[in-house]
Amino acid sequence: MKVVLQNLTKIFPSRDKKANKEVVAVNDFTFEIPDGQLVGLLGPSGCGKSTTLYMISGLQKPTSGKIFFGDDDVTELSTENRGIGLVFQNYALYPHMTVKQNILFPLQNLKGKDKLSKQEMLDRAFEAAKLVQIDELMDRKPSELSGGQQQRVAIARALVKMPRVLLLDEPLSNLDARLRLQTREEIRRIQKETGITTVFVTHDQEEAMSISDIIVVMKLGVVQQIGKPQAVYDDPQNLFVAKFLGTPPINVLEGKVSDGKVYIGEQVVMEVDGVEDQDVYIGIRPEGIEPHPQGVLECRLNNVEIMGRDASVVSTHDAALTPVVRAIISSDITVDTTAETVRFNIKPHKFFLFSKETEQRLYYEVKKHG
Amino acid sequence: MVDNKQQWKAWLYLSPAIVLLLVFTVWPIFNTLRMAFMEGYGNMAAIGGATFEFGVDNFLKVIEYKKFLQCLQNTAILCVATVPISTILALLIAVALNSIKPLQKTLQTIFFLPYVTNSIAIGMVFAAMFNIVGLKQGAGVADTWGIINNVIQFFGGEPINWINAGSSYVANMVVMIIYIVWNALPFKILILLGGLQSINKQYYDAAKVDGTRRGRVLTKITIPLLSPMLAYVIITGFIGGFKEYSSIIGIFGEIMGPADDAGRLNTMVGFVYDALERDRQGRASAAALILFAIILVVTLINNKVIKKRVHY
DSSP states (O other): OOEEEEEEEEEEOOSSTTTOOOEEEEEEEEEEEOTTOEEEEEOSTTSSHHHHHHHHHTSSOOSEEEEEETTEEOTTSOGGGSOEEEEOTTOOOOTTSOHHHHHHHHHHTOOGGGOOOHHHHHHHHHHHHHHTTOGGGTTSOGGGSOHHHHHHHHHHHHHTTOOSEEEEESTTTTSOHHHHHHHHHHHHHHHHHHOOEEEEEESOHHHHHHHOSEEEEEETTEEEEEEOHHHHHHSOSBHHHHHHSSSSOOEEEEEEEETTEEEETTEEEEEEESOOSEEEEEEEOGGGEEEOTTOSEEEEEEEEEEETTEEEEEEEOTTBSSSSEEEEEETTSOOOTTOSEEEEEEOGGGEEEEETTTOBEEOOEEEEEO | OOOGGGHHHHHHHHHHHHHHHIIIIIHHHHHHHHHHTBTTOOHHHHHTTOOOOBSSHHHHHHHHOHHHHHHHHHHHHHHHHHHHHHHHHHHHHHHHHHHOOTTHHHHHHHHHGGGGSOHHHHHHHHHHHHOOOOOOTTTGGGSOOOHHHHHHHHTTOOOOOOSSTTOOHHHHHHHHHHHHHHHHHHHHHHHHHHHHHTSOHHHHHHHHHTTOOHHHIIIIIIHHHHHHHHHHHHHHHHHHHHTOOHHHHHHHGGGOSOTTSTTTTOOHHHHHHHHHHTTOHHHHHHHHHHHHHHHHHHHHHHHHHHHTTOOO
16 A cells, blocks of 8 residues: 655644744655555654654644545545554553453454454454564563563554554664664564555664665655665765764764865865855765875874774864764774874765755765875 | 661651540540440440440440441442442543543533532532422422422422422432432542543554544543542442431431431431430440441452452
8 A cells, every 4th residue: 555645734833822833843745655665754853753654644634735545535534444553652552451452452443344253353363463473472461561572562453453554653762772673673574574554753763774665854844855775875965864864973074165176174185076166064974984094184083993893983173063073994904093193085975065055965076086 | 767866856746646646546446446345335424433344235235226227228328329320420520521621620620619518518508409498388299499399390290309308218318319429529520530631642542543432442441541540439439438427417407317207317427426425435336346347348348349350
């Protein structure tokens, strides 16, 4: 089932009647989620990602715009008639029911021609439980389960009525780091196995990047960029997207373009074509710089953090807007840690220019780089 | 642990409360036990220098007394009828109040008013409402000005003699039950509304996503999640019900019944007061202990039944 959002807008009226400041939670969001894909809505808190999810679920009504499931316009349809499964951030499992009763609950609500026999319900419940691997825990109460198990129960409850669309609100935020890794793989597996179009919301870019087919980066209600995770990472359209994606985060420095030369301070770090003379922000991915004795960018060396497989060279630069300039290198490369400074060469495909005025990406062709 | 040298300070600060408790709680409890087991004990007689033998005679006298059984029956009927009715009504009103936004605060205040109003005063108002205020010459019962009978007449019904001389026991009880239920509602609504407002809204969102009908939301989600509050309200309701007394006074006055059958609606607590009035402290103490035993047993049963149904 594809999901189409058409000019979706949500405006919350101002709480303070005198100030009369409306809050535009989601602004003119248009996007088609292809059938059977896993889509991550990504952004910092207050960016409208949860509001978007709740509008798809029908728990919130859009101020304007339309929502389609397949070819059906569901904008005016109430939640229960949309055929969605929703997993809440804190799971909202009914605490007084066992796992089995929780999973059965949506099925027992069916009426009319959809009504199932007791045996059919049990079969479906066990099938859903097996899918998320909790069929051993059916007689426990939610309070007797770990966070990860509760999460699975919530997913089973959402899946048991075979929804057209599965929605997950911050599915991993209540889990500890190890469980988070495991569960995100699990969500990916379940989504692949069921083939249900799935939308999930997260503020954790790593989470979104690792399991989504498509990510949607949002900021203050406005969609910043939509695309495959790797494509968005490699080709951010503005400074916000560049800064938001990637751990460790991108290094941002102030600079200027003059006569086709990109300056950081007094140093020319690259020669480019196609960019007018102007002040710019320069974004360099940590994996995009490597130490080199004749490197084009000189920074003050702080220290080198070795993390097994790779190492991280931490340095500072006066023009940097980020606290440190960080380079991720293979731990085989040795860096003289006693030196005061370190020089880097720059890989051009990890080097982005943004207009200082609009923070939009400036595309260029490389003439010369070091 | 408080330093030993500082302990006298702690005792000093606690002493007002301890003294009050000793004088007004511990001593009376002990004294009740003592008097209950002294055969035929009376304060005046004791002052007069009489001595009393130790024994269970007081208890036997109380149980044999016909009036006592009447009091027990009245109390039991009031309890069994009013606790379920008032709990269910309070639940429905609380759920309704919780689901509306406009006027919620105003209605909450209105529903809470009986709680802060003197129960004797309310009783007198109820008495006036159910009363037959004067008879027209030769017209008999039919011409009354009590508002309830006026309403019944307006809808073409026969007026009922609710509480006046010649009224039936059933009519008296109906009035008492209506009054007690109404009087018990505010506290229960307050507790249940507080419980409802502390239930996480996401459970309702989840139920909505799953297309749960309203009745099912109430029985399968709201009531189980409210069960601790319901248990509290039911147990305190039974305890309060067994101590019913002032409500009868409020409506029927000191005679505890219609004019032609005084004492017909007397309760256990009323029985205790009556015995005290007649300088039979021994018998009053025995009745009080019996009442205590009944409340204890009922509460234990309540606890046992409810424990199976309180879900978390």
